[in-house]
Amino acid sequence: MERRDIEIFLTLAEELHFGRTAERLGVSGARVSQTIKQLERRFGVALFQRTSRHVTLTPVGSQLRDDVQAGYQRIQEGIAKAVAAGRGFAGTLRVGFSSPLVGEAIMAAAQAFRALHPDCEVRIREVHLSDAFRALRGDELDLQITELPVRENDLSSGPALLRDPRLLAVSARHPFARRTDVTVEDLARDTVLVPADAPAYLLDALIPAQTPSGRPIRREQVLTSRQELLTLVSGGAGMAVVGGQATRYHSRPDLAYVPIADLPPIEYGPVWPVGGQTSRVRSFLKLLRAELDR
Structure with missing residues (x-):
């Protein structure tokens, strides 16, 4: 049996209606009828009983449906997997x-x-x-x-x-903790803790090396996780530039987050x-x- 013959046979065995089978497969009713007649001539036995009102499977048709369906399903699944792999999704x-x-x-x-x-x-x-x-x-x-x-x-x-607004994380005891905002000039006041071994160009983009007036910003690299970094900040070891998400994910009573007025969001x-x-x-x-x- 050709693949299309199998599709027509199995669909008619499910729908038990020539018109619906043709519509579902996008073929003509004549194509469905012709295919079933050819299969019946090839096998030498009727696969469907047809009346003016009903279409039913014969015992041989039912057995053929059961025998073919499982194998056809595996073929379809294999083809689908191959197509997905070709498209790069599997x-x-x-x-x-x-x-x-x-x-x-x-x-x-x-x-x-x-x-x-x-x-x-x-x-x-x-x-x-x-x-x-x-x-x-x-x-x-x-x-x-x-x-x-x-x-x-x-x-x-x-x-x-x-994009995430930039904040300055400081200890709750730090003078900046009571400010409504800070500026880049304020970053020169204390050490700013930054991740160790991060690309220099990225550090410069996140935390400038100097203030607009030319004062150097002391950046100390610490090889640390985010939680360790914030713990160091809470203990007064320095400040850290973080995203606004910190107020949601890392809210702590020993920390304060202050907006940096003149730095754009982190992208x-x-x-x-x-x-x-x-x-x-x-x-x-x-x-x-x-x-x-x-």
């Missing part, structure tokens, strides 16, 4: 994030992605700025949503997807290895943008 998509706000958006996009591409697993992991691109370069991630800018010869980046965007923007990556980014536009 397999695993590994996505990294560098902040809770981005992580929350990625989780929502991953749920939509899994529904759209059930044959593709999505794995999500956190990435620290102190080791910003090792996972991408080590083929541990396919895509990362991280702080911008990214200026790496072996990595490509897209436009900003998310987050996609990064992937050069030549690595696969169909999976493109589809995920489309869903992520849709999630963020809500």
Whole structure:
């Protein structure tokens, strides 16, 4: 039996109506009738009993349906998997994030992605700025949503997807804790703690090396997690420039978050290895943008 013959036979066995079968398969009623007659001549036995009002399967037709259906379903599933693999969706998509706000958006996009591409697993992991691109370069991630800018010869980046107002995290005992806002000039007052080993150009974009008047800003690199960084700040070891998300995810009685009046928001965007923007990556980014536009 040809594949189309099987489709017509199984659909008629389900619908038991020539007209509905033709409509469902997008063929003519004559094509359905002709195919069934050809199969019956080939097998030498009737597969359907037809009257002016009813169509029913014969015992042989019922047995043929049962025998063919399981194998045909496996064929269809195999074809679907092959098509998905050809389009780049079957397999695993590994996505990294560098902040809770981005992580929350990625989780929502991953749920939509899994529904759209059930044959593709999505794995999500956190990435620290102190080791910003090792996972991408080590083929541990396919895509990362991280702080911008990214200026790496072996990595490509897209436009900003998310923006987060910049705040200054200080100890609740710090004089700035009682301020309604601070400026870049104020950053020269105390040490500003920054992630160790983060790219210099990224640190300069997040925390300027000097104030507008030319005063140096003392930046001390600390190899630390986000929680450790905030603990150091709460103990008075220095200040830290953070995103507005900190008030939501890291609210603590021993910390104060003060808006920085003259610095633009922190921007987050996609990064992937050069030549690595696969169909999976493109589809995920489309869903992520849709999630963020809500």
